[in-house]
Amino acid sequence: MQYQYRSVSFPNEKRHRQERMIFSIVSFVIGAIVGGVVGVFIFIRITGGSAAPSQAISAPELSLADFSTPTAVEDTQEVIEVNNEVSPTAESEVANVQASSSSLPPQLYRIVPAESEARFSVYETFPEGTAIGRTSEIAGDFIIDFANPSNSQLGTIRINLRTLATDDPDRDQSIRCCVLLTARPENEFTDFVPLSISGLPEQVDIGQIVNFQVTGNITLRGITAPITFDVMLTILSEDEISGLASATVLRSDFGILNDADNGFDYHGVAEAVNLEFAFVARPVQ
The missing domain is CATH 2.40.128.110 (Lipid/polyisoprenoid-binding, YceI-like)
Known part of the structure; x- marks a missing residue:
């Protein structure tokens, strides 16, 4: 008696192939995401450079040589003269203000x-x-x-x-x-x-x-x-x-x-x- 053999595809094999395919796709996606994130970090590290300043901090300088207050001085003198004519009390108050200002x-x-x-x-x-x-x-x-x-x-x-x-x-x-x-x-x-x-x-x-x-x-x-x-x-x-x-x-x-x-x-x-x-x-x- 002769027996004939035929290959049989079992349902488990088909399921395993599908699982391997899904695993490969998921692995690829995860790898792409991880690679992208790593790439971004590398890009930031390279282009972010160092926090060290390129030079000492300084700003455009002002100068007292170019500074004057002629209007303030003239106004103060005029007020003193006017108040001197008004009363001794006013004269004293203005004198105190003038002394305080002139000291600074x-x-x-x-x-x-x-x-x-x-x-x-x-x-x-x-x-x-x-x-x-x-x-x-x-x-x-x-x-x-x-x-x-x-x-x-x-x-x-x-x-x-x-x-x-x-x-x-x-x-x-x-x-x-x-x-x-x-x-x-x-x-x-x-x-x-x-x-x-x-x-x-x-x-x-x-x-x-x-x-x-x-x-x-x-x-x-x-x-x-x-x-x-x-x-x-x-x-x-x-x-x-x-x-x-x-x-x-x-x-x-x-x-x-x-x-x-x-x-x-x-x-x-x-x-x-x-x-x-x-x-x-x-x-x-």
Whole structure:
């Protein structure tokens, strides 16, 4: 008796082939995702560069040689003459004001980077919390006319954005590479150029806290936009001034993480960004 054999395809074999095919597809997709993520990290590491500044921080300097207050002096003299004719009491009061003002001549101050800080803060949803970046690379000059504060001058405030540091080195690399683009030489520094000062008192004395506003232009990523800082200045002594300037800007005004530019709709970074300059300044001898 002869037997004939035929190959039989068992259902288990077919299922195993399908499982192997699905496994291969899933492995390919996972590999592509992992490879893409690794590629992004490598790209950020390469293009993010170093946080080291290319040069020491400095800003355009002001000079007392170019500063004068003729109007303030003339007005003071006229007031004294008028009040002298009115009454001895008024004469005494004006004399006291004049003595106080004359003891505090206009003074040029320069920000001390080692004791100062420029910072930003912005809310993030991933990871959830507030990201804060800081740098002590800030410089600038200002002149205070104690007798006539409206005659005071504020120079350009310069900050090295490349040196901003948060609590996450990977975030810092991303900021330099793809957010503020500060790895590029043209974006390393930003200048705040003041245009007007408002809200100053009629006179400033030692120990006084002065609140006012400064409006000017600031440039980020090559885009310049107006900004107004609320400033609180503390006259600690004739030899030391401290201050805090704060403002809020919209990141989209500077093309930061705009959806049309970065190619995705969600990045987890809030629109409003808080900026602060906390500084200590001392006289320029």
